[in-house]
Amino acid sequence: MLEKQASMHSDSLSQFEIVRREDFSDVTYLLEVRHRLMAKAARPGQFVIVMAHEHGERIPLTIADYDRAKGTITLVIQAVGKTTREMQQSCKVGTALYGMVGPMGIPSVTSHAKKVICVGGGLGVAPIFPQAKAFKENGAYVIGVLGFRTKSLVFWEDKFRACCDEFFVCTDDGSAGLKGMVTEGIRAALAKHADIDELVAIGPPVMMKGCADATRERKIRTLVSLNPIMVDGTGMCGGCRVKIGDEVKFACVDGPDFDGHKVDFDDLMSRLRRYKDEERAALERWSASCRLMNQEPVAPLAAS
């Protein structure tokens, strides 16, 4: 059915076939999707827009990794809303996405900073990895800071340890590493090093806001990757507009990376709540239908 629909509209460069899946926890999962051309074109910091099925919505997801040799794109997804939970159930190896377009956005520029802090939280842990790796390859001293809610959600610790000179894990409940938000890790790093040139952060807006606040005083260059609500991702709808200083920018084509000290995070967070009621209704309706079909939803509803 899916394939038939896809071929109705597209003669197909890629079938968006899922070739690998890994579950890090009951809310975080990894999908590796075959798309040769995109694997060739993708750069750190870019994102894709995914449609799970024909009736699906278009959701932006940051590219976590790409494998040019295998011709695949890796996405790490947190099951938080209806679409991402539905994908958690339906996206298995051998099935295909309805669509995946990208790579979108301006790639991150890996500067020649000598000492960098790379911060990842929640859905930002995976996409910060290629950046940390790129900095390391550029000869920088890389300090990795990752934030999770609790120990059981921690993933890719080994991958980060391999490319970071220093590495902090922070958990909200203190079950692993430092207790507290990623700002604890940043504070520790800032206390230890007086010569940090740059901080790169990907994660929930409130986390990136905390990062920007932590570096503001020392005027450390801070880059954040914004993930507002998008429809097309090509600069056409303006739904993803963000306030950067006195300017209005579209995150999809002018970003997604912006100077963290200039971003109006309160505006971003308010705009992310735009469809809160509809999102909740869709999730509840979907969970109810899952129960009807005797399939309990994978994650408890309370998370949102």
Place this chain on the structure above:
Amino acid sequence: MAKKKTIRTIPQQRTKAREQPPQERVRNFSEVTQVYRSEDAAVEADRCLMCPDEPCIRGCPVGIDIPAFIARITQKDLRGAYDVIAETNLLPAVCGRVCPQESQCEGVCTVGESLEPVAIGRLERYVGDAAIANGWVNIPYIEPSGFRIGIVGSGPAGMACAADMAKAGCEVTVFEAFHQPGGVLRYGIPDFRLPNDVIDAEIANLRKIGVRFECNTLVGRLFTIEQMVDELGFHAVFIGTGAGYPSMLGIPGDSLNGVLSANELLTRCNLMRAKDFPSYDTPMPLGKRVAVIGAGNTAMDAMRVCLRLGAEKVYCVYRRSRKEAPARIEEVHHAEEEGVEFHWLTAPLAVLDDGKGGVRGMRCIKMELGEPDASGRRRPMPVAGSEFDFETDQIVYAIGTNANPIIGQTSRLKLNKRGYIATDANLATSIAGVYAGGDIVTGAATVIEAMGAGRKAAASMKVYLGIRDPAQAEQSARIFGIDARERNFVRVRA
């Protein structure tokens, strides 16, 4: 031989097309204007004088032989009428619906000098719909030329260019960033003006002549224009990506949650089917009182979509007067019938927030018209002290678009000052073999103008590739009475 038709012998009244009554249609997304019945079409076709000047043909951006197809309708030869149109226009069902005929073919119609002009658009649609219903498609004999053409954007410009190049024997691939082809026809124009089946049918026809569509492909980012020429083996490329990037007013409160662009509203509703939420996943919650800023066709579409999505009150706020409104008269009229409240000569100053990130209202100021500006329209000037507050909980900006930056960001193509792609008169860009046309060159315009540009670019491409049009070769074979193939240049000098 029938008696010669004159302005007095033809039916005096323009034949009305049936329309869904306004009260009924604001509750559905079915088409507002119905197609002519065959008896209506016969009467209307009879109104054409078959005048010798044929001004309508010159009024048509793609030069359809209008009297010829109308003549076929009077002869009840519908297939013949389709054949005539199909020679120059591959999308009669689309153009019959969305062309601004009043400023094109119908605007110069001879009958229109004394009576209402012949309803050329409705007749074209009658023929186009018949072709879709009967599955007619003219697949000419196409001799492969061996050239590969890449087309960026599957909107009207890209489709027109694709059709011409496919007919010239090229292997044509159209790239589209969305998951469905059609461009603005798909995401922009609502179902009640242009149903999706019509777009599907027209795209199916393109497929039948060998055009391939690659959706989910963002050219510029997935591969660049330069890579298309250098690595992917395209002998020529056409860029028809449209204008896109919506303008915001830049007034306080622009980024509040109740404010969105008409593009976003229309894309959510048309392409993503938000009107069928929750059966489709994309939501488009709407306020009770919606104010749409602007009075172009997009603004009219946005207002009418809002009514159908269940808004209690829809306002149109425009800083000039009705006379200057860029929308088609028919569209303004339809919007008015459906209950849109127009506020002419009113400009927004600020969006007022409700303290929860949403919109409570809008501060406006009254305007008056001054001297004509660069566009020839009278410049609106604020009336001092006339500020007032307007209660609304959703604001839609339909105030035009800017150039989409993606192609500019990712290629060496020369752009003009406003960020649109710079081309010469033949629509050639600064890179050899790369052509561009439609809104990405001219800024926002109409569907048929974009199609005209697509065809013009196709003609230039054929010259560039050295593909000769057999029909034209015959015409131009003799210059000054000399056979060009003779190569006896001495005679020219004498």
